[in-house]
Amino acid sequence: MKRTNYQLIDFLDFDPAFKGDEFLWKCGEPLAVREEQGDAVIEIPFQRQKAQNDLEPDTDCPVQMAKLRIRAYGDKILRVAFGFENAELPGSEILHFHTDVQQKTLKVIEDTDCWKIQTADGQLKASINRKAFQLDYWSDLLPAASKGLELVLYPDAEKEIRISAYDQFFPARHDAFALAYVEKEGETRCTTLSFHCEADECFAGTGERFTKMDLAGQTFQLKNQDGQGVNNRRTYKNVPFLLSSRKYGVFMHTSAYSKFSIADHSSRSVQLMSEEPVLDLFFLGGDTPEEILYNYRCLTGFPTKLPLWSFGTWMSRMTYFSEEEVNEICRRLRAEDFPCDVIHLDTGWFRTDWLCEWKFNPERFPDPKRFIKNLREDGYKVSLWQMPYIAREAEQCEEALQNKYMCILEQSEKQGGSNFSALDYAGTIDFTYPKAVEWYKGLLKELLDMGVLCIKTDFGEDIHMQAKYHGMEPEKLNNLYGLLYQKAAYEVTKEITGDGIVWARAGWAGCQRYPLHWGGDSACSWDGLAGSLKGGLHIGLSGFGFWSHDVPGFHSVPDFMNSVVPDDLYVRWTQFGVFSSHLRYHGTSKREPYEYPAIAGIVRKWLKLRYAILPYLVEQSDKTTQTGYPVLRALIFHHANDKMCWHIDDQYYFGDDMMVAPVMNSANKRDVYLPEGEWVNLFSGGQLTGGKWLKNFDCPLDEMPVWVKAGAKITVYPEPVSNTDEMDFARTEKLVFDQTYSGLGNSILANLLKVQK
Template sequence: MKQTNYQLFDFLDFDPAMTGEESLWKACAPISLELDGFDVVFEIPFQKQKNANDIEPDKETPRKIYSLRMRAYGAKIIRLAIGFDEHAMTDSVMLDIHPELSVNPLRFEKTEDEWLIKDSTGMTRASLNRRPVAIDFWSDLVPGPEETLDLTFYPDGEKAVKVSAYDQFFPARHDAYALAVVEKDGQLDRTTMSFHADADEKFVGTGERFTKMDLSGQTFQLKNQDGQGVNNRRAYKNVPFLMSSRMYGIFMHTSAHGKLSMADHSTRSVQLLVEEPAMDVFLIGGDEPEEILKGYRQLTGFPTMLPKWSFGTWMSRMTYFSEEEVNEICNRLRKEDYPCDVIHLDTGWFRTDWLCEWKFNPERFPDPKRFVQNLRNDGYKVSLWQMPYIAAEAEQLAEARNKKYMCKVNEVKQQGGSNFSALDYAGTIDFTYPKAVEWYKGLLKELLDMGVVCIKTDFGEDIHMDAEYHGMSPDKLNNLYALLYQKAAYEITKEVTGDGIVWARAGWAGCQRYPLHWGGDSACSWDGLAGSLKGGLHIGLSGFGFWSHDVPGFHGVPNFMNSVIPDDLYVRWTQFGVFSSHLRYHGTSKREPYEYPAISGIVRNWLKLRYALIPYLMEQSEKTTQTGFPVLRALIFHHPKDKMCWHIDDQYYFGDDFMVAPVMNSENRRDVYLPDGEWVNLFSGKLTQGNCWLNNFECPLDEMPVWVKKGAQISVYPHHVSNTDEIDLAKTEKLVFAETYTGIENSILADLLK
């Protein structure tokens, strides 16, 4: 449909011809306020509007009364919920509310001009304006404003988050609605709510966005789908959470499809739309981004700590096909001194490439348990690829169909080759059905009992939509599916191995509880590198703590499978991987560093640096599991008042102390912004006073633009290892960035990096 530039059509999805059986019901001023337990409840009349772009109330149709419930959690979180045909506040698998986050009883005070809602400490958490609009009458050319919902919330008791009561040109021409519900074919269908946006307000989060840091002026669909790269508007990981530069967050608690518009359809409003007749929203206050993200995690769960071996190098390509091939690669990595912990087998370990049956090919892997154990004896852990779809040729098809472990599909398509999410499989495993979950866990348990340590929970962004599932409708399951899928794999992996871990691509609210996630199928290009970093920054601003990416990109350009990867791209992406929470080589062609002889020595040194930094990385990871910080952090986590940092999407903090600026071109130079503070260059030791730009900063291929906060004491392991089993954390030392630091070549890491 063509854009009309009117909110009713472009955001609320009305047919511009107004021929459909749809109507808008707009919230009016509340008529009562009551206590219900610890909550307060507003009784709000909704008035039907006439179907036209210039809307006006249909006063011949009686109003309908609905209840808006408000609850406070602690001192900095407010929950607002309205259910038009169901309960207003419901629990879901998305929520994992922390025990410390207790409900704070509310009460209210009424005056003629204002209703005040206060918590148990006497702090004001909301106010309803009942004052008449001030006027100086001189014309009746345009009628006065209609009734509206004029509410202001104070999530932390201080900062005001105001509902968009009067986002309009004149009373009949709205750019946003404070609160409204759409009726379709006689049934309540979708809900919208809006909050006021300041002229200079900026927004971040909403999932893994491959776009600029400040999201103001953009609208995003909250519908998971295969991103098919990292340079478009599609998203593997939508998260219905955003954070404002005014230091508040909004979490829309739903799995239904929806939209978030951040000062886009109207520069005066943040607009929420959910395709269900309910709205359940958490407003999260705080003084710093980390505090707001911690509040979000207190609602939806904290990431769990990952095992030490996971922070080492993961080696993979699409794909390894036999025990002989894997052994040859692993032996060569050891022989040529490339430290590595994980060997990942992608789509080729089955009977037929891409035909996921959760069983090793008996000809190419004749004794998989022995194969896995031999690798473990050499310090390698094995990770395996699979997917949540049942192929028409899979040996499990009949069982899955007969026992209803997969969805009931109304139309089965002919399966193709490598698929890439065309979703032409026979069905999707139904994780809303407990028996199907246990069946799936059983498939994985056989592999984990062999000694496999991690399951790659690939795909899961798309499900069969023309199908029936046990627990919910496909439109509600689509976004939530990733959480149910990853939860099952995570739980059985932790049960069998003791380590809670998956390697996942899709995501939704709550998925951060089941780390770790990677950024999907990026192109092997500078554009792919830049898009990957943007995605990593935004997913870190959406509650996720651990995130990785395919080094040096997943697919070739322009030949998807076979384009040659430039040496400098391989090195620069390796550097990015070293300073990410996890480092995995993967893609459609050769990924092993010895296949790039001209730069293999440079890569070897970078992998040794990675292993030297594992003690620091583990310290920062522990912090990630208890706070709102991700490992890879946007600059605004530490400099929220620096307006420049709200626009920088090509630099990041690696933990508390490193400032990392990847080179993303073949010219070996870039502009770098150093925020306030004193910064020591990791390689040269040169000290620079921050709050400045280093324009056209030159950096040779074997180095990277990395700075460390002056005075930082970085935990490092300055000893040679081939894998993390050889790291004795008791032998960790401190690399101190004081006046005595004159560069990495003169440091305690010098012998390791020769």
């Protein structure tokens, strides 16, 4: 549909000719407020509007009454729910309340000019203006304005979030609606709520967004789909959560297709829309982004602790095809002194490439248990690829169809997304059906019992839509599917191995409980590197704690499978991986560092640095499981009051103390912003005072712009290892960044990090 720049059509998806049987129902001034089971319930009238762009009440249609329920949790969480008749607000797989999330009783204070809603201890949580308009009447050229919903929310009893009662040109032409719903053919098609934003307000979050840091001025459709890269609007991980520079957050509890218009359709409003008849919103207060994200995790769950080996190097490509090939790669990595912990087998370990049957090819992997055991003895853990779609040629297809373990197709539908095979998928495993979940867990259990330690839960952002599922309609399941899928794999992995871990691509609110996730199919290019980092920053601002990416990008350019990866890109992306929560080489062609002889020595140095800083990374990871911090953090986590940091999407904090600025060009230069504070260059030891830009900072290929907070004490492992099995954390030391620090080459890690040609 061509854009019209009118809100009804472009945001609420009305037919531009208004020929459909659909109508807008717009809220009016609240008529009553009352206390009900600890909540405040507001009675609001809705008047149907005529089917046209300029609003005009359809007075032939009776007014409809609806409830807006407000509930307080603790001191900084306010829940606003519309369209629910019962006091018991809905739960779902998305919500995972922390024990600290306790309802607080609300009281209503009514007077002539204002209704106030506050807690028993006097915290103001909401107010409704009842004053009449102040007018200086001189013209009846236009109809008089009618009172709307003048509601102000105070999630932390301080910051105001004002519902957008009058975002309009004249009374008939609105650019946003405070609260409204759309009726189509007698059913509610969608609901919308808008709140005021300031002219200079910045926003971040909404999932793994491959765009600039400040999201103001954009509209996003929250519909998971195969991103097919990291440089477009499509994304694998949408999260209906938004963080504001005014230090509040908004979480929309839903799995329905939704939209966020962030100072876009109207520069005065943030508009939320969900394709369902209800709205369930949480407004979150806090003094810092971390505190707001902590409150969000208190609602949807915290990332869980990951095993030490997962922080080592993962080696993969698409794909390894035999035991002999894997053994030779693992042998060479050890012989040439590239530390590595995980060998990942992608699409080729089955009898036919991409034909996922959860069984090793008996000719190419004749004794998988022995194969895995031998690798384990050499310090390698095995990760396996699979997918949630069952091909018609798969051994399990008939069983799954007969037992309804996968969806029942209502009509022939070819699975979309980046399917690089010629296979036709008969259906999607139905994780809304408990028996299907147990069946799927049984398939994975056989592999985990062999010694496999991690399952790559690939795909999941697309499902068969022309199909029936046991638990919900596909339109509601699509976004939620990744969570159900990853939960099943995570639970059985933890049950068998003791470690809860998956390697996942799709995502929605709550998926952070089942780490870890990676950024999908990025291009092997500087653009792919930049897009990946943007995605990592936004997903970290959306509740996820552990996130990775394919080094040095997934697919080649311009030949998808065969273009050569440039040496400098390989090195620079390796550096980014070293300073990410997890480091995995993967892609459509050779990824092993010895295949790049001109820069193999530099890569070896960087992998050794990775293992040297693992103790620090483990400390930061533990913090991630208990706070609102991710491992890879946008600068605003630590400099929320620095307006510059709300616009920087190519630098980040790695934990508490390290600030990283990846080089993303072949010129070996970049501009670097040093926020306020005292900083020490990791490589040179040079010390600088922040609050300024370093223009055209020159950085040779074997180094990286990394600054450490002055005075920081970084826990390191000063001895060479080939894998984490060889590490004894009782032998760690502190690398102190004070006046005595004179550079990495003169530190306790000097001998460990010498470049070997």
